[in-house]
Amino acid sequence: xxxxxxxxGNVFRAGWFSLFTILxxxxxxxxxxxxxxxxxxxxxxTAKVNTTGLAITDDxxxxxxxxxxxxxxAISETGSVEAERLAIKQINxxxxxxxxxxxxxxxxxASDWPTFAEKAKKLLVKDKVASVFGCWTSASRKAVLPxxxxxxxxxxYPTFYEGLEASKNxxxxxxxxxxxxxxxxxxxxxQGARTFFLVGSDYIWxxxxxxxxxxxxxxxxxGCKVVGEEYYPLGHTNFNSLINKIKLKRPDCIYSIVVGGSxxxxxxxxxxxxxxxxxxxxxxxxxxxxxxxxxxILGIGGKNVAGFYACMKYFQSLDNENNKAFVKxxxxxxxDDSVIxxxxxxxxxxxxxxxxxxxxxxSFDIDKIAAASPxxxxxxxxxxxxxxHENHHLWSKARIGKMLENGQFEVLVESxxxxxxxxxxxxxx
Amino acid sequence: xxxxxxxxVSENRKHIISFIILAATLLLVFPLVFDIFRLNLVAxxxxxxxxxxxxxxxxxxxGILSLGQGVFWGLGGYCLxxxxxxxxxxNIANEAGTDQIKALTTVGLPDFMDWNQxxxxxxxxxxxxxxxxxxxxxxxxxGIVAFIIxxxxxxxxxxxxxxxxxxxxxxxxxxxxxxxxxxxxxGINGITDLRTCLGWDIRTQAAQxxxxxxxxxLLLAVILxxxxxxxxxxxxxxxxxxxxxxxxxxxxxxVSNFKIFSFCLAAMISAVGGALFVLNVGFMSPKLVTIAPSxxxxxxxxxxxxxxxxxxxxxxxxxxxxxxxxxxxxPELWMFLMGGIFIVVTVACPKGLAGLFESHGAKALAFLxxxxxxxxxxxxxxxxxxx
Numbered sequence: 001x002x003x004x005x006x007x008x009g010n011v012f013r014a015g016w017f018s019l020f021t022i023l024x025x026x027x028x029x030x031x032x033x034x035x036x037x038x039x040x041x042x043x044x045x046t047a048k049v050n051t052t053g054l055a056i057t058d059d060x061x062x063x064x065x066x067x068x069x070x071x072x073x074a075i076s077e078t079g080s081v082e083a084e085r086l087a088i089k090q091i092n093x094x095x096x097x098x099x100x101x102x103x104x105x106x107x108x109x110a111s112d113w114p115t116f117a118e119k120a121k122k123l124l125v126k127d128k129v130a131s132v133f134g135c136w137t138s139a140s141r142k143a144v145l146p147x148x149x150x151x152x153x154x155x156x157y158p159t160f161y162e163g164l165e166a167s168k169n170x171x172x173x174x175x176x177x178x179x180x181x182x183x184x185x186x187x188x189x190x191q192g193a194r195t196f197f198l199v200g201s202d203y204i205w206x207x208x209x210x211x212x213x214x215x216x217x218x219x220x221x222x223g224c225k226v227v228g229e230e231y232y233p234l235g236h237t238n239f240n241s242l243i244n245k246i247k248l249k250r251p252d253c254i255y256s257i258v259v260g261g262s263x264x265x266x267x268x269x270x271x272x273x274x275x276x277x278x279x280x281x282x283x284x285x286x287x288x289x290x291x292x293x294x295x296x297i298l299g300i301g302g303k304n305v306a307g308f309y310a311c312m313k314y315f316q317s318l319d320n321e322n323n324k325a326f327v328k329x330x331x332x333x334x335x336d337d338s339v340i341x342x343x344x345x346x347x348x349x350x351x352x353x354x355x356x357x358x359x360x361x362x363s364f365d366i367d368k369i370a371a372a373s374p375x376x377x378x379x380x381x382x383x384x385x386x387x388x389h390e391n392h393h394l395w396s397k398a399r400i401g402k403m404l405e406n407g408q409f410e411v412l413v414e415s416x417x418x419x420x421x422x423x424x425x426x427x428x429x
Numbered sequence: 430x431x432x433x434x435x436x437x438v439s440e441n442r443k444h445i446i447s448f449i450i451l452a453a454t455l456l457l458v459f460p461l462v463f464d465i466f467r468l469n470l471v472a473x474x475x476x477x478x479x480x481x482x483x484x485x486x487x488x489x490x491x492g493i494l495s496l497g498q499g500v501f502w503g504l505g506g507y508c509l510x511x512x513x514x515x516x517x518x519x520n521i522a523n524e525a526g527t528d529q530i531k532a533l534t535t536v537g538l539p540d541f542m543d544w545n546q547x548x549x550x551x552x553x554x555x556x557x558x559x560x561x562x563x564x565x566x567x568x569x570x571x572g573i574v575a576f577i578i579x580x581x582x583x584x585x586x587x588x589x590x591x592x593x594x595x596x597x598x599x600x601x602x603x604x605x606x607x608x609x610x611x612x613x614x615x616g617i618n619g620i621t622d623l624r625t626c627l628g629w630d631i632r633t634q635a636a637q638x639x640x641x642x643x644x645x646x647l648l649l650a651v652i653l654x655x656x657x658x659x660x661x662x663x664x665x666x667x668x669x670x671x672x673x674x675x676x677x678x679x680x681x682x683x684v685s686n687f688k689i690f691s692f693c694l695a696a697m698i699s700a701v702g703g704a705l706f707v708l709n710v711g712f713m714s715p716k717l718v719t720i721a722p723s724x725x726x727x728x729x730x731x732x733x734x735x736x737x738x739x740x741x742x743x744x745x746x747x748x749x750x751x752x753x754x755x756x757x758x759x760p761e762l763w764m765f766l767m768g769g770i771f772i773v774v775t776v777a778c779p780k781g782l783a784g785l786f787e788s789h790g791a792k793a794l795a796f797l798x799x800x801x802x803x804x805x806x807x808x809x810x811x812x813x814x815x816x
Binding site: 069070106107108110112113114115117118119121122125126137138139142143145146150162164202203204207208211233234 | 466469470473541544545546605608609611616617618619621622623624632710711712714716717721753756757760761763764
């Protein structure tokens with residue numbers, strides 16, 4: 001009422017400009033109730049879709065985003081933050097979830113696991129968010145997991161990881177270890193690799209992965225053996241003694257799970273020692289990694305890695321319609337020089353899977369989402385197609401890419417079928 | 430002489446008043462003002478304040494700048510976390526609703542050992558099967574580490590910057606040790622998912638209230654205990670060593686013994702905080718044993734005033750509140766804001782908040798008293814200021 005009066009006074013004082021203003025305002029007044037009204041509200045009243053007091057109104061649903069935007073992990077997690085924001089923007093443009101626009105509360109995990117725990121609790125207890133997209137390292141996930149289970153929240157976790165976990169309160173949109181390892185090793189076997197040298201950063205993911213790799217090599221690949229297995233602390237930068245060992249053992253396949261900043265020195269020192277993609281190819285040998293994506297190559301430099309192979313489920317250069325649209329939208333939103341790695345794509349799946357799950361369940365309640373998750377599909381996934389398994393991991397394909405000088409991958413082959421996630425592989429117990 | 434005595438009395442009274450204010454803030458104001466989520470955060474901050482109190486003894490009064498206080502704090506935490514983890518591992522089969530049961534092959538063995546292909550409990554974990562022994566370990570393990578370091582360094586008369594650098598190196602060593610021995614320590618993940626302590630669920634709201642009061646109460650007790658030590662002859666000797674080491678040595682004292690004592694005491698006080706942190710937060714991480722938290726602890730003291738047992742508690746609370754508040758409000762910018770505050774405070778008041786209170790607070794108090802026409806007391810205070 002007061003607003004109208006003030007503006008009608010303005011008309012007589014200040015000509016056309018104000019006239020436009022009042023017209024616009026008038027339009028807004030007429031239009032806004034229509035806009036604000038959630039078209040699906042009758043079918044999905046808030047009282048029905050939100051029985052546990054989450055932060056959901058008739059028009060808005062609040063979600064949390066918990067990644068490191070400061071500290072050593074920020075460089076890796078930024079891609080995930082951007083992908084999730086893109087997905088949420090696209091979902092909002094399509095009309096939101098059950099007619100409700102998604103709003104984000106972002107928190108900084110600061111590359112510090114106790115901080116992750118504090119912020120996760122804040123998001124769940126104070127903000128009552130409907131779901132959380134976040135975490136990257138296993139350590140951060142382990143730090144927040146008890147909180148998600150205790151406070152009954154839902155976490156969409158994007159990173160490929162070691163498995164040995166399947167929580168009701170987590171959807172794992174990355175690959176667990178077997179999905180990435182076994183098919184890739186079979187591929188290396190077909191290329192003629194018979195001896196393998198396993199290299200890794202010293203923590204749970206590389207160790208568990210190598211355990212699975214060793215078991216597969218020794219028990220399932222005929223005539224194959226592991227000739228070395230070495231671990232180095234996170235952040236380690238001197239790989240010369242390791243390279244000497246590798247030269248001594250002459251493995252057909254160097255199988256690498258070196259992560260983070262160590263990658264730069266690892267690849268550069270390999271090159272300096274004469275181990276390059278080209279030199280290996282001449283001897284019919286190969287270098288295979290499951291830890292180097294487009295994001296890492298940006299820091300390492302394409303010419304240092306050209307000719308090496310990686311086994312992932314997604315590469316930016318993947319040739320399908322979904323991916324072309326995704327890459328285009330990503331670059332429009334975050335700049336032309338941004339690159340998209342495997343984890344970034346997995347992070348993009350999170351909000352979409354959550355949207356489809358909520359729509360399937362017809363409710364935002366965590367228990368109902370957890371129950372409805374198995375079987376939820378995302379046909380528009382940039383990696384092609386994914387579906388949630390009963391153990392809350394994704395059915396997805398595996399692919400081999402060859403690293404190119406321009407920092408991209410040439411996709412060589414992909415698995416024929418979707419690979420079943422198996423976070424508790426047999427033979428482990 | 431009489432003047433001096435009355436000065437001491439007044440000094441004491443001032444300490445008592447500020448102690449009562451602190452106690453009232455912690456035990457009454459915070460629980461009334463904050464909800465349980467914030468109160469739990471305060472409990473976390475207060476458990477860090479133990480390390481700051483330890484630093485007041487060894488740095489503020491003893492002149493030994495330790496940049497590795499987080500190590501002792503963390504060792505205390507790890508000891509208790511080990512006990513809680515064993516309890517969780519024993520009870521895990523009884524707990525429904527998690528898939529850990531599936532992941533766990535050996536009941537009674539912590540989950541991370543299982544992931545690291547360790548099939549039997551390492552001997553180093555045996556003491557943590559018993560609660561009393563664990564409590565002793567919480568104090569003794571950091572105490573012994575501090576004693577060995579102190580013995581090796583102070584007996585050789587290494588001090589000052591060199592000592593600070595060595596403690597910094599100690600942080601590195603500890604972090605590498607805890608991260609690389611992951612079968613024994615949980616590696617970079619730390620020891621997570623702690624649920625009960627002697628069957629008492631530490632994650633419930635009621636438990637968190639209890640733990641808050643336990644933390645605040647123990648902190649106040651430790652402050653009183655430290656005050657007692659610092660105002661004894663021993664405390665005066667520490668200050669003497671800080672200000673004129675050679676003269677104390679020439680007077681016939683074995684300086685290194687006193688240094689070792691204050692260093693060990695500081696380590697053990699910190700360790701109590703670490704153990705309380707584990708109870709309040711429910712896990713322990715090698716990120717807490719490394720350099721950054723140790724530096725934070727020194728910042729608590731620098732901000733609160735490194736000679737003041739009570740000032741450092743406020744210093745801790747302000748830094749931690751600032752950290753939480755800024756990172757919630759400005760998740761992408763908060764580090765710059767914190768950095769800015771540290772620079773402003775150290776430039777503006779080099780003696781910390783306690784120093785600010787000393788220099789301006791006394792005047793303000795005197796003015797206030799005059800205003801309230803208690804001239805007799807005010808003049809006494811003035812004399813003390815002049816002295």
